[in-house]
Amino acid sequence: MRIENEPKLDFKDVLIRPKRSTLSSRSEVDINHTFRFLHTGRTWTGFPLIAANMDVTGTIPMARALAGFGAMVALHKYYPPEDLIAFFREGEGARNTFYTIGTNEADWEKFALVKRQVAVPFICLDVANGYTERFVEMVAQAREQNPDSVIMAGNVVTGDMTEALLLAGADIVKVGIGPGSVCTTRKMTGVGYPQLSAVIECADAAHGLKGQVCADGGCTVPGDIAKAYGGGADFVMLGGMLAGHDECEGEIRHEERGGERVPVSMVFYGMSSDTAMNKYSGGVAKYRASEGKTVEVPYRGPVDATMQEITGGVRSMMTYIGATKLKEVPKRTTFVRVGAQLNTVFGG
Numbered sequence: 001m002r003i004e005n006e007p008k009l010d011f012k013d014v015l016i017r018p019k020r021s022t023l024s025s026r027s028e029v030d031i032n033h034t035f036r037f038l039h040t041g042r043t044w045t046g047f048p049l050i051a052a053n054m055d056v057t058g059t060i061p062m063a064r065a066l067a068g069f070g071a072m073v074a075l076h077k078y079y080p081p082e083d084l085i086a087f088f089r090e091g092e093g094a095r096n097t098f099y100t101i102g103t104n105e106a107d108w109e110k111f112a113l114v115k116r117q118v119a120v121p122f123i124c125l126d127v128a129n130g131y132t133e134r135f136v137e138m139v140a141q142a143r144e145q146n147p148d149s150v151i152m153a154g155n156v157v158t159g160d161m162t163e164a165l166l167l168a169g170a171d172i173v174k175v176g177i178g179p180g181s182v183c184t185t186r187k188m189t190g191v192g193y194p195q196l197s198a199v200i201e202c203a204d205a206a207h208g209l210k211g212q213v214c215a216d217g218g219c220t221v222p223g224d225i226a227k228a229y230g231g232g233a234d235f236v237m238l239g240g241m242l243a244g245h246d247e248c249e250g251e252i253r254h255e256e257r258g259g260e261r262v263p264v265s266m267v268f269y270g271m272s273s274d275t276a277m278n279k280y281s282g283g284v285a286k287y288r289a290s291e292g293k294t295v296e297v298p299y300r301g302p303v304d305a306t307m308q309e310i311t312g313g314v315r316s317m318m319t320y321i322g323a324t325k326l327k328e329v330p331k332r333t334t335f336v337r338v339g340a341q342l343n344t345v346f347g348g
């Protein structure tokens with residue numbers, strides 16, 4: 001056993017210090033970023049935010065809506081191949097969309113089928129635990145079979161494994177074990193890593209190899225997204241913050257109000273929750289436990305208003321620190337550690 005004594009940070013443990021700036025309006029900043037990818041040489045320009053590949057948020061309507069903001073979606077794994085083929089034929093939306101693959105054979109067979117019909121420019125290889133040899137091999141295999149697709153792979157939380165996945169063939173490494181809004185991994189396993197430090201350390205490792213990272217999970221407000229960019233995240237993935245909208249595929253609960261039936265909430269759950277396992281895997285296997293919870297989030301209407309809040313928050317952060325382009329944000333970020341929360345971060 002060994003203890004690491006260096007402090008590790010979550011979003012709640014820091015604030016971004018304001019800096020002198022020549023900017024006079026939030027309209028003057030550019031929240032788009034152009035990336036050149038490590039293995040494909042392909043470039044992409046947009047607002048680097050990705051809706052999570054959870055079945056409630058990683059939807060085709062979400063992809064169409066977020067494309068209007070230059071943002072991306074990682075589609076969930078449960079669409080039938082016909083729907084995926086029809087969508088990827090469309091162009092615009094598909095330009096900003098990741099096709100998600102998990103570990104099972106059926107996912108790979110469906111992917112092969114779709115790929116014979118349409119180009120799939122972005123692939124998300126998503127597993128709960130990105131530390132297995134099997135996953136590294138899966139990334140290498142995906143790279144070999146898809147030399148022209150951008151591959152995002154994860155999840156991991158440390159620099160060594162970020163490097164391993166990039167060297168195996170990933171362009172973007174997805175970072176986050178246990179920070180999610182409907183995640184119970186930390187509770188069930190005791191495993192995890194404070195998300196802001198994970199992002200900072202993995203970004204440092206990735207950038208050294210000219211790769212990128214996606215901060216996945218734990219953003220609860222636009223300021224957390226701003227902090228993730230400040231910490232070096234190239235992309236930020238959101239589940240909970242994008243749940244509850246019209247573009248989601250979630251069961252909506254209605255209430256009678258003044259004789260009218262109004263939508264009030266939406267069911268949202270982790271992809272490793274009992275709810276998800278009952279829906280897609282015929283129940284929870286005997287040797288494992290659920291690592292996700294099921295909650296009700298408020299119904300919030302179209303996602304446009306939420307996206308405007310997010311982009312507005314990021315723009316405002318940029319004027320506070322004098323960053324004209326999103327790319328300059330980490331260079332201009334000084335985090336100040338705040339408050340009594342630090343006690344829990346040092347691990348007790």
Ligand SMILES: NC(=O)C1=CN([C@@H]2O[C@H](COP(=O)(O)OP(=O)(O)OC[C@H]3O[C@@H](n4cnc5c(N)ncnc54)[C@H](OP(=O)(O)O)[C@@H]3O)[C@@H](O)[C@H]2O)C=CC1
Nearest residue numbers: 102103126127128129155176177178179183185271272291
């Ligand atoms: N970022 C995070 O912290 C987490 C994210 N998730 C999300 O939920 C989705 C579904 O997760 P889930 O069904 O649990 O697993 P995954 O879909 O990620 O992967 C399951 C495969 O990995 C093997 N495996 C080995 N060790 C683990 C482990 N510690 N946790 C999970 N799988 C393991 C499983 O085998 P076997 O079942 O035989 O052990 C199985 O073959 C993920 O794809 C991810 O999107 C889930 C948990 C954590």
Ligand SMILES: Nc1nc2c(ncn2[C@@H]2O[C@H](COP(=O)(O)O)[C@@H](O)[C@H]2O)c(=O)[nH]1
Nearest residue numbers: 052180181183217218239240270271272292
């Ligand atoms: N440990 C678990 N993590 C999960 C589960 N389902 C999804 N996730 C992860 O959470 C993020 C989204 O986080 P949020 O804070 O923005 O809501 C998602 O991308 C996955 O990595 C789960 O069942 N267990």
Ligand SMILES: [K+]
Nearest residue numbers: 178179180183
């Ligand atoms: K999580």
